[in-house]
Amino acid sequence: MRVEKEYRQLEGIEEIRIFNASQKDFYKPAPKEFDVEDLEFQELINNIPVEIHCLIPYEEGKDFIIQSIGNFTLDRYNCTLDDVKGRLFSKLSPLFYEILHDELVDVYNDHVSKDIRFVYYYKNKLSKLSTAKIVFDAGKIFVTTNNIDTKTSNRVDLEYRDFDEDKNDIIENFSQTGSYYRVNGKYVWSQGIYNIINRAKEESDDYFNIVFDLVIPEDKHIVNKIFDITNNDTAQCEEVIRIKTKDGILKIIEVNVYSYFDESGIIVRQGMMNDITQYTNDEITKPVDFLLDGFKDSTKLALLIEPLNVKQYKFSKGFYYLIEKDYEEYVHSRDIFKNIVDKDTVRRLEKLVDGEIDKIDETFCFYVGGNPNKRKVVNLYLERFEYGNTTHSLGFLTDITEERIKQEQLMASNDNRLILIKEIHHRVKNNLQILSSFLNLEKRAYKDNPNLIIEHMQTRLNSLALLHEKTYNSKDFKNINLKDYLIDHDRKMINVVDFPKNIEFETYVDEDLDLSLEVITPLLLIIDEITMNAIKHAFPNKTSANNKITKEIRSVGNDTAELIIKDNGVGIDDSDNISSNLGCEIIKSLTKQLGGHISPIKQEKGTAYKLIFSTQMEHTIE
Incomplete structure (x- = not known):
């Protein structure tokens, strides 16, 4: 067991962190030494949600006699009021006596109330949190506690948040901006805040100012100024502060904090934050x-x-x-x-x-x-x-300058390729919508791993950008030579961040296999999904050699083609089960768009899939 104490200036409260304590550390049965009367308002205490404990000072605060303990605490330690009343605090709970004695004596002597927050951890995971206030009244010490169940989501339902959260999440994933609300002592942090402080969400984040806690000592006075100003009923403050993240990165943050009353008359503290740090080329x-x-x-x-x-x-x-x-x-x-x-x-x-x-x-x-x-x-x-x-x-x-010039030429020659130019332009927008849909899906599936979302997005963006570039520079907008495209695609894929050096691509494509943009777009996205999955999981031994990802695409007649994509990695236990994760759902959706069918192929080593798809697709613009 370990106990830590820290005064948290931002919240204005003494915080006591208790790690890996057991029940016997908190409660030890002790003999009754004093006859004490029942509290006159004991029935009231038993029927209110906040716990109230009553202690009678003994020998000028050297110790305290227990007159009453709240029901939540009694239930937790499987005892009754008769088991604790009339006992000395130091004998009944030596741990709490040691932790609280100085605070109890201060309140007893000065008659000034104190706030304390207890944070309990088990195996380094937050297990319970309670806030307490120590008050002196009528010659006695009263300790009120409010216990919070950290296993239950207690986030505030901010009905006044009338913005489009999906659009905001896109902006925050693309940039280093974030926001938060504080209502009734609880914080609600947007994803952008976690981008700024370089970590994922933790259970206790609702109860702490996770940004200002990271401010360097030289800028603590700025934080104090912000809180002095915005502690008024309605106020606004703009400042620039420096923080140091847990992984040691120094950042400069532009902060706009303001307070206002919502429609229910509740005071709301809101903050908008923007990372304005300028990095050099060799830094993050x-x-x-x-x-x-x-x-x-x-x-x-x-x-x-x-x-x-x-x-x-x-x-x-x-x-x-x-x-x-x-x-x-x-x-x-x-x-x-x-x-x-x-x-x-x-x-x-x-x-x-x-x-x-x-x-x-x-x-x-x-x-x-x-x-x-x-x-x-x-x-x-x-x-x-x-x-x-x-x-x-x-x-x-x-x-679209070149496309417009070609469009004018086609119009002059009354060529039906004018329709194809419009269709390509339409497909560019459709592809951006597809990327946006993938981003929304992965935000939900991988919300605790933004770097994985970014890596997936970069891979797809590289593929689609290459496809559009080749399409725009082609004289034939309907037919794209698949072999030429995939050679360039493999070269671009190798330049993806963190691509393992011990993996090679082998690609075989029929020389005369030409596909339209409608077909090649979902096809390349399927290839990307399977390839990235193989890169991540097929070769866990980073030092092994002769690791290969092979693609073979050939025409099988009747406007149909076959893709076989495989790796020689460690394989998976159940290759028939390909529908249990988001990546597979994306592949199934893209396969349906192609009007095709995908199935696993059993082989001695590694993983393989076969995709049968149509090489022809109806044009969508008339």
Whole structure:
């Protein structure tokens, strides 16, 4: 057993942490030494939810005589009031006597109440938490306790949170922003806060200020200032603080904390936090940079994170390629609107920035650097939404200049390939929607492992970005040579973060197997899911050699093809059971989209699957 004491300044309470204590440490049967009367209000104490213990000072506080103990405590130690009344505190519970004696004496002498929080751990896991107040009245010491069951979810139902949580989670997964509420002494932390402090959620987080607890000593005075200001009924405070995470990373955090009354008259403390740390190239990278890296090979498609925030925006490479400026020389402002040819589009963009509308989906012409001889055609999708008192935004920018030129040529020749160009543009949007759906599914399935979510997203983004790049640069928008694509796909996959060096790819594809975008998109996502699963689980021995992941795709006639994908790893115990996890559910959904059928193949070593699918699919745009 171990006991730790610490005054938690943020909550203004003395915290006592007790590790691995047993019942005999708290309660020891002792003989009755004093005759004490029953409390006049004992019946009242027995029927209220808060426990009240009454102690009579003995020999000027050297010890205390027990007059009453609350029912919760009596039940916990399997005894009755008669078993404890009239006993000395030091003999009945030596542990609590040692822990509380100084606090009890202070209250007895000064008549000033004290707050204490007891936190109980068993095998380093939070097992019980209770808050106590020590009060002196009528010559006696009263200790009130409120016991909290940490196994039950007691999170506050914040009905006033009228924002779109899915959109907020996307922003927080892409960036280093987070928020929290504090109502009636409990905290509710968003996922972005855990991104900032570099750890997963813990059971006790509802009861502690997990960000301000990490503030370095030099900035403690700033925290005190924040709480001094926002302890008023309604107030707001903006500050910048430095924290040091448990893994030793120093971060600079911009904090906006404010307090207000909700519709029920309950005081609410709310905080918005933004990690504004600037890292060098050899240090840790923010999740926003990690995800933007998924677009690094695309010069036609750009991800726009917080484009309406001129101070904290993040754009992928495609944006700077479009405007033909380096990252360092670009200054983000409304001046870029001057280069948009369509003035109606400019007016709608200004309305979006000013908050008059919530989204735009526009195709327009853009003069690079204001030069009419450098005309580009782009599609822009932008959406803004409110979270608390803060505006967030997210968008995609696609350079369709070459497609528009080809479209005009096709229109001039009355060629039906015009339909295919529209369909490709439609598929780009559909693929982004697919990625968003996968992100939402994995947020629920892997909420305690954000790094796994980010790794999966980067793999899919790399694959789709490569597919779109090849499609845009192709003269035939309907037929993509699968062999050429998969060779590049394998090369890109090897560059994925943490790809083991002892795994090799072997890929065999029919030379003349050409597929449309509708077919190849779900096919490559299926390949990604199975490949990533094999990378993670098939080769646990990181030093082994001759590890291979093999793909074979060939036409089997009647507009049908066959994919066999296998590894020579350790295999799985029950290869027939392929429906028990999220990855398999995603594969089944994509297989259904192909109109195909997937099944495991039994082999002596490793794991293998066979996918039969149609090479033809109806076009979706008429």
